[in-house]
Amino acid sequence: MGIGLATLLLLAALTPLGLLAYRLGRGKALAAMASGISMHSRPQQYGWYSVVWMGLPALGVAIAAALLSVFGLIAPSRELVLIVSLAVAAIGLAHGLRAIRPEVRARNALDRVIRYLLLGAALISIVTTVSIVLSVIFEAMRFFREVSVWEFVTGTVWSPGDTFLEAAGRGDEVGEGTSFFGSVPLFAGTFMVTAIAMATALPIGLLSAIFMSEYATHRQRGIAKPILEILAGIPTVVYGFFAAITVTPIVVDIANFFGLDASYSNILSPGIVMGIMIIPFISSLSDDVINSIPQTLREGAYALGTTKSETIRQVILPAALPGIISAFLLGVSRALGETMIVVMAAGVRPNLTWNPLEDMTTVTVSIVYSLTGDLAFDSPQTLSAFALGLVLFTVTLMLNLVSTYLVRRFKQRYD
Amino acid sequence: MQRRLTGSANDPRIKARYRGERRFKAYTVTALFVAFAIIVAFFTDIISQGYSAFYRTEINVTLDYNERAERIGRFALAEDMREIVSRGAVRSIPLDIRNNPELAGTTRQEWVPTYSRVDQYFKGNEELPPEMAAQVEELKEAGVIRTTFNWAFFTSGDSKLPELAGIFSAMVGSIFVLFVTLIFAFPIGVMSAIYLEEFAPDNKLTQLIEVNINNLAAVPSIIFGLLGLAVFINTFGAPRSSAVVGGLTLGLMTLPIIIISTRAALRAVPDPIRLGAFAMGCSRWQVVRDHVLPLSLPGILTGTIIGLAQAMGETAPLIIVGMIAYIPEAPGSIFESATVLPAQIFTWASEPRKAFVEKTAAGIIVLLAVLLTLNAAAVFLRRKFERRW
Numbered sequence: 001m002g003i004g005l006a007t008l009l010l011l012a013a014l015t016p017l018g019l020l021a022y023r024l025g026r027g028k029a030l031a032a033m034a035s036g037i038s039m040h041s042r043p044q045q046y047g048w049y050s051v052v053w054m055g056l057p058a059l060g061v062a063i064a065a066a067l068l069s070v071f072g073l074i075a076p077s078r079e080l081v082l083i084v085s086l087a088v089a090a091i092g093l094a095h096g097l098r099a100i101r102p103e104v105r106a107r108n109a110l111d112r113v114i115r116y117l118l119l120g121a122a123l124i125s126i127v128t129t130v131s132i133v134l135s136v137i138f139e140a141m142r143f144f145r146e147v148s149v150w151e152f153v154t155g156t157v158w159s160p161g162d163t164f165l166e167a168a169g170r171g172d173e174v175g176e177g178t179s180f181f182g183s184v185p186l187f188a189g190t191f192m193v194t195a196i197a198m199a200t201a202l203p204i205g206l207l208s209a210i211f212m213s214e215y216a217t218h219r220q221r222g223i224a225k226p227i228l229e230i231l232a233g234i235p236t237v238v239y240g241f242f243a244a245i246t247v248t249p250i251v252v253d254i255a256n257f258f259g260l261d262a263s264y265s266n267i268l269s270p271g272i273v274m275g276i277m278i279i280p281f282i283s284s285l286s287d288d289v290i291n292s293i294p295q296t297l298r299e300g301a302y303a304l305g306t307t308k309s310e311t312i313r314q315v316i317l318p319a320a321l322p323g324i325i326s327a328f329l330l331g332v333s334r335a336l337g338e339t340m341i342v343v344m345a346a347g348v349r350p351n352l353t354w355n356p357l358e359d360m361t362t363v364t365v366s367i368v369y370s371l372t373g374d375l376a377f378d379s380p381q382t383l384s385a386f387a388l389g390l391v392l393f394t395v396t397l398m399l400n401l402v403s404t405y406l407v408r409r410f411k412q413r414y415d
Numbered sequence: 416m417q418r419r420l421t422g423s424a425n426d427p428r429i430k431a432r433y434r435g436e437r438r439f440k441a442y443t444v445t446a447l448f449v450a451f452a453i454i455v456a457f458f459t460d461i462i463s464q465g466y467s468a469f470y471r472t473e474i475n476v477t478l479d480y481n482e483r484a485e486r487i488g489r490f491a492l493a494e495d496m497r498e499i500v501s502r503g504a505v506r507s508i509p510l511d512i513r514n515n516p517e518l519a520g521t522t523r524q525e526w527v528p529t530y531s532r533v534d535q536y537f538k539g540n541e542e543l544p545p546e547m548a549a550q551v552e553e554l555k556e557a558g559v560i561r562t563t564f565n566w567a568f569f570t571s572g573d574s575k576l577p578e579l580a581g582i583f584s585a586m587v588g589s590i591f592v593l594f595v596t597l598i599f600a601f602p603i604g605v606m607s608a609i610y611l612e613e614f615a616p617d618n619k620l621t622q623l624i625e626v627n628i629n630n631l632a633a634v635p636s637i638i639f640g641l642l643g644l645a646v647f648i649n650t651f652g653a654p655r656s657s658a659v660v661g662g663l664t665l666g667l668m669t670l671p672i673i674i675i676s677t678r679a680a681l682r683a684v685p686d687p688i689r690l691g692a693f694a695m696g697c698s699r700w701q702v703v704r705d706h707v708l709p710l711s712l713p714g715i716l717t718g719t720i721i722g723l724a725q726a727m728g729e730t731a732p733l734i735i736v737g738m739i740a741y742i743p744e745a746p747g748s749i750f751e752s753a754t755v756l757p758a759q760i761f762t763w764a765s766e767p768r769k770a771f772v773e774k775t776a777a778g779i780i781v782l783l784a785v786l787l788t789l790n791a792a793a794v795f796l797r798r799k800f801e802r803r804w
Contacts, residue, residue, distance in 0.1 A: 070650065070651060107698050108698070110698075110700065111698045111699055111700050114700045115610075115614050115699075115700075117606065118606045118607070118609055118610035118614055119610055119614075119615075121602070121603045121606035121607045121610065122606070122607040122610040122611060122615075122624050123624070124603050124607070124670070125607060125624065125627055125628050125631055125670060125671065125674070126623070126624060126627055128631060128642070128667050128670070129627050129630070129631060131642060131646050132634070132638060132639075132641075132642045135641070135642055135645035135646055135650075136638070136641055136642075136645070138645075139645060203446065204446045204449055204450055205446075206446075207442055207443045207445075207446030207447070208443065208446045208447045208450055210443045211440075211443035211444060211446065211447050212447070214443075215440055215443060215444075224447060227451060227454065228447075228450055230454060231450070231453075231454065233724070233728075233786060233787075233790060234457075234728075234783070235727075235728025235729070235730065235757055235782060235786070236728070236729075236730065236731070237728070237730040237757040237758075237760050237761050237764075237779075238461070238728075238760070238779050238782070238783065240761070240764065241461075241760065241764050241775055241776070241779060242457060242460065242461070244764065245464070245764075245772065245775075246460050276453055276457075279450055283450075307432055307433070307435070307436045308436060308440075309435060309436045309438075309439035309440065310432070310435075310436075312439070313439070330633065333633060333635075334635075336635070337634075337635020337636070337637060337638070338635070339635070339636070339637045339730075339731035340730050340731055340761070343731075343734075343761075344761065344764055344765070364635075364637055364731070367637060367641070367735070368637070368731070368734055368735070371640075371644065371734075371735050372734060372735075372737075372739065385641065386641060386645070389637070389638055389641045392635060392637075392638065393634065393635075393638050396633065396634065396635055396638075397630060397634070400629075400630050400633040401630070404626075404629060404630075
């Protein structure tokens, strides 16, 4: 019996049982009320009360069995699980019906059950984080059993093996069985692309935000803000295409015009396009921050005779600085984790250089390339993706926490 | 001696300050216009590259179902047509003859798609060898070649032949994935938000959940791909490349978005409504179910649609869980290998052949149109049902 069929059968059996439980429970309560007994809750609530008694333990048994077999502790046959859960359902139903008495507070019990169900749903987000951390750490540990942490952190050669280069069409460049996992060139590429992106996004985003919050009329602001938001809604794969097909040739042409040599997978054009992507994050966060600065600060500055731009530069911006830094950090965290733009427009060759016109590769590109090919799952190359993922997750998490902290401090100061 | 009046409009220092003022304002306006110019350039670029994929070149040929065509479809064409007609157009002829034996020996006139390079030649994207160019120009003069709307782009799946490639299977894949995402993330997201907003006591656990949700919203999407690979595929053994894995992975990603927007919608319902219901003897759940939820539903739906639109454009985590396979046929269920629209765009973008550039751009146009519709629907819902108290 397949797991899908077993689930289907279980649900198919529990649904009519649930209906039956509801009718019986409500019927019993109605009968009691008809004979003049005053019940604590409404009859429907006694109906639901017996449904809960019938269904919850049965589902619990089934889910526990499924979890046990997934983690390989015991593997009961699915028929057995099905029969046991249905038996538990029957016992639960009998108990639930017997428990319907005037003094039983079905309504309160139901509220408690619902509260725990909702809590269970809220805990799923915790489970997600925990499983991200565990799965990434677990696979990264397996990687570090084969490759030393020191080599990973300080090595300057990243060449995970033949398969990788063969996939890139350059199988002849390395000898048999050579693989190096020095991640420095990857982080250099990520750093480079992030720096270019922020150098594009910060001035445009911040100045636009200043215009919208300080100079624009209400109408202008109402038009400009949604237009800028369009940039945030464009999928990253589209930006990647734009970078690879349109921006890269322009960058190469301009470089050639100045007599410079530029690669067709240079890191500059994905950097610029990534910056375009980040503009709306910077502008809308900075806009919020600048708007939440109390009007009294501005008026105080005007009273001293400063012009508008002097007020902005010497009063508003210093006051908004924590918020702007926080927007900047969020932008950096976006840029570090951005994948599609670099996969489509940047290189695949790890390259340690300061020249943005050369091709470089990034952490996210390496993750993608080591997980898309037909590779055995436990080869060091596939596992290296998780080691890189671990670093990426840790760094972005830090940035987000610092950024949240700064915003909270800022808000406290002006609220 | 009289002191010079400061603050006069003729004071050079004042003038300099006013110049600085105008310069600064000009900077901010320039920044905004640069951003607008980028948006305009971006859309112009995508549309100008992609619109030509919405029509295609067809040619009227005589199909001769002779004996040789029973084995190789290309022999149904006159010899000088074999280079011009798409290989895919005649590929199924042997099968057609086998299924309908009465076809054998007959001939018929039909409009069929041309070879992609001929198609690209007429669209002005590619050159042809001179004699071939002369031949197709002649055919065009004779009225045998026409340009029609490319319905096949919407009705067929991926193909190695650019003139036949379409987005149908990717669209079906996207719908399956979004369906799984919605089924998973909507109930759990709304339930979490109800718990945090209406039920949760203010304790350490609640704070932990809140901090955690805010951080999850900012985790790079590719990390969710790693999670999907390690947990859904390697631990639970779900089929790789399938819509169920992709949908669950995107579901985990969309969850924080739905939770955050649902909480905002619940918070917008004023407290007197809750207090009134409590005063009538409702339990907390009855208050939420009968009063708070119905009032906040438009807000919740708006947030969900925006979350789904984001999930629909997401590519990186789906690549990690293997959803970039070559899928010519639309998947039949959520457990079969599938691809999604953005992943299809990615696959086409990495094709070296030039004819795929317009396909990629056209796929992008469709994707952007769908996302725009979703977002417009969200804005409409908010405008129409928003209540202010």
